[in-house]
Amino acid sequence: MADPRTDELHAFFRRSQQAVEKAMADTAFMGAITSASQKIAASLKAGGKVLFAGNGGSAADAQHIAAEFVGRFINDRAPLAAIALTTDTSALTAIGNDYGFDQVFARQVGALGQPGDVLIGISTSGKSPNILSALKVARERKLVTVGFTRGGKTPMTALCDIVIGAPSEETALIQQLHITVGHAICHLVEREMFGKTPG
Numbered sequence: 001m002a003d004p005r006t007d008e009l010h011a012f013f014r015r016s017q018q019a020v021e022k023a024m025a026d027t028a029f030m031g032a033i034t035s036a037s038q039k040i041a042a043s044l045k046a047g048g049k050v051l052f053a054g055n056g057g058s059a060a061d062a063q064h065i066a067a068e069f070v071g072r073f074i075n076d077r078a079p080l081a082a083i084a085l086t087t088d089t090s091a092l093t094a095i096g097n098d099y100g101f102d103q104v105f106a107r108q109v110g111a112l113g114q115p116g117d118v119l120i121g122i123s124t125s126g127k128s129p130n131i132l133s134a135l136k137v138a139r140e141r142k143l144v145t146v147g148f149t150r151g152g153k154t155p156m157t158a159l160c161d162i163v164i165g166a167p168s169e170e171t172a173l174i175q176q177l178h179i180t181v182g183h184a185i186c187h188l189v190e191r192e193m194f195g196k197t198p199g
Contacts, residue, residue, distance in 0.1 A: 015170065015173060016173060016176060019166075019167070019168045019170075019173040019176065019177060020177070020180070022167045022168070023166065023167055023177055023180075026167050029151075029164065029165065029166075029167060032162050032163060032164045032165075033164060033181055033184055033185060033188075034188065035162050036118075036120075036146045036162045036164060036185055037184075037185045037188035037189050037192065038192070039118055039144045039146070039161070039162065040118050040146075040185065040189050041188075041189045041192040041193055043116055043117060043118050043144065044080050044081060044189070044193065045193065046116055048081070048114065048116045048117045048118065049081035049082060049083060049112075049114075049117050049118075050066070050069060050080075050081065050082040050083070050117070050118045050119075050120060051082075051083050051085055051108075051109060051112065051113060051117060051118070051119045051120070051138075051143075052065060052066050052082065052083070052084045052085060052086070052119075052120045052122070053084075053085045053086065053105040053108075053109075053119070053120070053121050053122065053130070053131055053134050054086065054121070054122030054123065054128075054131070054148075055123070055128055055130065055131070057124075057175050058122035058123060058124060058128075058148075058175070058178070059084075059086040061122055061148075061175070061178055061179050061182060062084040062085070062086050062120070062122055063084040063086055063087060064179065064182065065082070065084075065120075065179075065182035065183075065185070065186065066082040066083060066084040067084075068182070068183070068186045069081070069082035069186065069189075070082050072190075073183070073186035073187060073190055074186075074187065074190060075190060075194065077190060077193070077194045078194075080189070080193075083112065085104075085105050085108045085109070085112075085134075088108075091104075091107075091108060092104050095107045095108070101129075101130060102129045102130050102133050103130070103133060104130050105121075105130050105131065105133065105134035106130070106133040106134045106136070106137045108134075109134050109137045109138050109141065109143070110137050110141065113137070113138055113141045113143045114141070114143075115141065115142035115143065116142070116143070116144070117143045117144070118143060118144045118145075118146060119134060119135065119138040119143045119144070119145050119146065120146045120147075120148060121134055121135050121138075121145065121146070121147050121148070121156065121159075121160070122147075122148040122149075122178060123147070123148070123149050123154075123156060124149065124150060124171050124174045124175060124178075125149070125150065125154070126147070126149035126150055126154025126155060126156045126157070126165075127154055127155045127156070131147075131156065132155055132156065132159060135147070135156065135159035135160060136159060139159060144161050144162075145159060145160045145161050145162075146160060146161065146162045146163075146164065147159070147160035147162070147163045147164065147165075148164050148166075148178045148181060148182075149163065149164070149165050149166070149174075150165055150166055150168065150169070150174050151165040151166060151167040151168065152165065164178075164181055166178060166181075
């Protein structure tokens with residue numbers, strides 16, 4: 001007797017495959033990834049840095065992608081300046097306690113962000129208040145703002161120089177596309193800054 005869980009797994013993997021194929025066919029989505037990669041490489045070459053912010057699973061993505069920049073993605077190369085604004089528990093709790101959770105990333109962007117740096121705000125819904133606040137401060141401080149979100153117009157859209165909207169309505173699949181986008185950006189930035197890499 002067939003295990004019904006196998007059918008569920010196959011269905012989930014098919015939806016994942018379809019989401020990736022839809023993303024690959026979306027020229028605006030793919031073009032936004034290329035544009036973000038170019039902006040990040042230009043900032044890093046000029047001595048800038050990349051800041052990442054997100055909540056929950058998106059916080060994990062922020063930390064994951066920042067680690068790829070500081071460590072390495074594919075090839076051995078010099079470390080690249082990247083900071084996940086999700087990791088300093090003292091800063092997060094102090095800011096949250098004194099100013100409110102909506103400000104936990106905005107205050108850090110105000111402290112650490114410099115003109116020409118890049119802020120990547122990750123929000124599956126596109127309306128996380130603390131991500132929106134961080135993007136507003138980044139705009140004021142003349143950072144390049146990049147949003148990882150869902151497809152379609154969201155409150156993030158007007159605050160981002162580049163919007164990478166995953167073409168899916170399923171939260172898990174949007175998150176899967178976001179980490180794939182993060183890896184793709186790491187690959188393109190490494191190639192731009194250090195030459196062609198394997199893969």
